[in-house]
Each structure stands twice: as structure tokens, then as C-alpha cells.
Amino acid sequence: MPSGFFQTLTQVDWFPLWLSLRVAALATVISVVFGLLAAYCLANFEFRGKELLDAVITLPIVLPPTVLGYYLLVVLGRDSFLGRWHEAFWGAPLVFTWQAAVVAAVVHSFPLLVKSARAALESVDASFAQAARTLGAPEWRVFLRVTLPLARRSILAAAVFAFARSLGDFGVTIMIAGNIPGRTQTLAVAIYDAVESGNGALARTLSIVIAAVAGIVLYVVNRLGRSEE
């Protein structure tokens, strides 16, 4: 344990941690809902541009986060079509708010979720879905009652993993949500801020906390993956 760890623990402003957890939770829910939809389409339908869609969904994994953040800024900024639409509707801009941090976290976690959800859905023996169809079940029922429950552990593992990734996003978040203490400063950003301002004790404490959370998440993912058999 680094010196002063417990001392720092009592003095730390925990806002970044709570913000990160809240942002990650919301982002995970959004990612799972839309990710499952996308994964279902990719796993079940043959359509033109399917591989293109897959590539577009996967792109964020290989792009530098700053590039991704820049694009989002262009698309969602106050001068953009979407940005103006958002401002007209909600009365406030989207960028540099905690909601923007959610967008950043979704963009960061979505591709991986789609990839693993698609693999999970495709790994379910097709004869179960076919049996369900011959037993009179419409497609939505086949998915909700048969395919999804049979893939649930892998999908849950993917969701937990998406949560961890959302929790750790830095590049995209700082580009579109900024670094406003008490408003948009997530844990990862707060660590960067602490190092920049020479507060080594704070950086260490926050880093240990985030490492612990990530470690627990990985442990849970592994257990979920293993009990699949």
C-alpha cells in the first residue's frame, strides 16, 4: 500500500467515482438494448451491406479514442444538425455535459458488446430455435424464450465487460464531455487531472480503486463464462 493511502481515502472527493458508475451503468443499459438488436440482425438476417454495417460497428475498436471523440464533436457539437436538434428539444447543448459522457461510454463499449453478443447468439445450437418455430412460436418468442435464455450467461458476461469498458473510457469522454470537476469529471479523467496538477496521492488512490473495480469485474466475467458449461 502506498503511504498515505488510507489518509487520502478519507479526504478524497468521491464525485468522479459516482459519476463514472452512473455513466457506466446507463451506458451499459443502452449498449445492451441496442447491441442485442444489432447482434440479432447480424446473426439472423442476410441483407445487403451486412458486412459494411459490421465494419462500421467495429470501427470504434480500432480508431484512436481522440479521433472518435473528434468525430462525435463534429456530429454532436452545438453547430451540428444533431446538436442543434438536441438543444432545441432539451433547451441545453449535449456536449460537455454528463450525458455526453454517457454517449462517449456507449460508443466505447458498443462494438465489443455487439461482437460478443453476436458470437453468443450464434453459438446457440440452431435446432433449438428451429424446434421452437415448428412448435408454433413467432420469431420474437423464439428469441425471448429460447435463444436469449440459452445465451444469457455469455450475454451477461458481455454486459459486465461493457460496463468495465464504459467505466474506463478516457479519450472520448474528455473530447466531448470535457473535464469539468463536479459535473463531467469521471474517474479516468480525474486521475489524469490529478497527475497533471501534481497530486500524486490522489492519482494513486483513484487508480487503485479503479483497478479494484476492474479486477472484480473480470473475475465475475470469468465465473459467468465458466459456469456456462
Added chain:
Amino acid sequence: MLSAAVAKSFAGFQLDVELNCEPGLTVLFGPSGAGKTLTLNSIAGLVRPDAGRILLGGEILFDAQRGVHLPARLRGVGYVFQNDAVFPHMTVEENLLFPLARMGAIERWRRCHALLEAFHLTPLASRDPRGLSGGEKQRVAIARALAASPRLLLLDEPARGLDAELRADLYWILGRVLEEYRIPILLVTHDRDESFRLGERLVIYRGGKIVQQGSAEAIFAAPRDAAVARLLGYGNVFPATIEHLDPGAGISRLRAGHVTLAVDYLPGRLRNDRVEFCIPPHAVRIGPAAENQVIADLVSEARLPSSVRLTFHIADLGDLDCEVSREKYAELGLSSSRRAALALPRAAIHVFEKGNA
């Protein structure tokens, strides 16, 4: 009543079959990869054929010309999959309730429990299917396929992986289903004994085509060609040349190697025609005879449950299988002399029809 004409082609494989099934059991028999399962999948609506028409009880399930392709869920076809496909995340009872979703709660419950009772599954109702034996799982799969009162039942190799006793149970269950439901049942197998045992009607598949259909007895007595005979496990298929035709006496003579055999008169044949013939192993007699006697050397003996299969080698002809009862085998005392005279009774020799050799 099912009437199906199905054509479907993949790279390197072409299915083109036509089937008509009355209520009762029809067995689709043939080697793996002959298109039997693809036929079932087409009828069930899991695969869309390229061409053809499928009618069930007067309703059009599929018609390529009119562009009709009824989805599987609306076809009223029960399907027991090769791997039984019992949902592992539901109990036995939930599995049976699954196809009854559109019924009222009480009706649903009653139907499910009637099935549990009929298939001796009541004690297993709340069990996780993963803990069930292969035979039990299969009963669940059959009961589930029948739950929504289908107009047709499809079974894909239901006896696979079951031991003799469980097979007997399965056949008993199928018998009861036939009696009670009076619907056409299509059963796929590549087991010869099973097809013979079950086949009120046998349909023989090979390479995506139906090569012969009819009652099991008729097909076993007169396979259409040498390939069907081999498929049915007939070892004794030999090529021959017609040496002599005598319509007056009703006799023909075949020459196979150095052996000359008298057979029934073959109408529509010419002298020197090349033909193939077969003789069922149980029809071969051991001992001297006035007609169709051949001298053969005993090559091997195999003990079957109630008989002994002897394989003889006949010079210039090949190996001939011969099945005798154990008592008869003991009487023969063949172990001392390996050479014996055999008789191939004229009535048992089946010459394949023209053009299929």
C-alpha cells in the same frame, strides 16, 4: 395426407423427390447425405425449396410457382429433431407447455398433463432435462411435438444412440402414437433393421433421389437394382450373362464365371444380355441339389443372435453369404471339411430389372 414434391440444389448436391403419404408410418431409408433430413426440413418449413409443391390435408404449405412458403410455425407439423432439441433451460413440464401458448390456462394445463401421463413423464414433470436419460428426453421431444395436435409428425433418426431396450420402448410408443393420432408419420433412418421393422412403407433414398418405394417386404424381396440391394445389406449381388432363354419351359440360364444357374424365365431379355442378380442369404441351402449346385469353400463364420452367417468363396464368382439356424449349423459339422456343396434355389434368385445395373 401429405403430398410433397421438393427440389433443392446446393453446390455438389441436388435433391429432387416426390412423396405421397397416407396416415401411418413411412420410413425414409438411405445412406447419410442422401437428402432425407433436407426433405423433412423442407416439409417442416425450415428450408425453402427451389421448386415444387407441398400439400398437407388439402392446404398448400409451399408452392414455388405461386410463391407460397408458409412459415414453420403455421404449418402444424410436429418435428422430433435428431438431437431431440428439448429446451435445456426449461423443465419437462415447461417444454410441453411451450407449444400450447395460445390455449387458455386450464385447457393448456389439462393437455400438458394428459401428455405427461400418456408418455409416462409425470414423475419427471419438474425435472431439468439435462439430468434425463436419452430415452426420457426423447419421450419429452415426441410428447412436445404432439402437444399442439399436428397434422403430420416428422422424426429424424429417433433411435440413434438408444440401446436395444430403449429402441423397443420407442417402437412401442410410435405404435401407440399411430393408433391414437392417425396422422402421417415420416421417420428417417439409415438403420436397415429399423427400416424393415417399422416400414409399413419404405422409401429408399440415394443421392438426393428416391430410388424405390413400397412395402418393406416387397422391397426386400425384390430390390430394384444392385445398389439398393447393397443398401439393404444384401451381400450376395453378382454379375452374370444370359446364356439361354426358354419361354416354353419358363426357364432362363445365367452364366456367372464358371457357374451356370437356372432362373425363372426373363421376359424382354436377349441372349448375352449382361445382368445382375442377388439371392437372400437365408435362401441359400447347404447340401447337394439337382439344380443350381455350386461347390464353395467356407471362408468365415459369424455368430448372430439366432443364426450363423457363413461366408463361402466360389471360384470365379466371389463371396456368397449364407445364413443358417444354429441347430442346422451344428448338424453340418462344417469345421472338419471346409468345402461344401451349396444350392441356390431357382425361386429365390432375383434378377434385377433392366437398365439399372
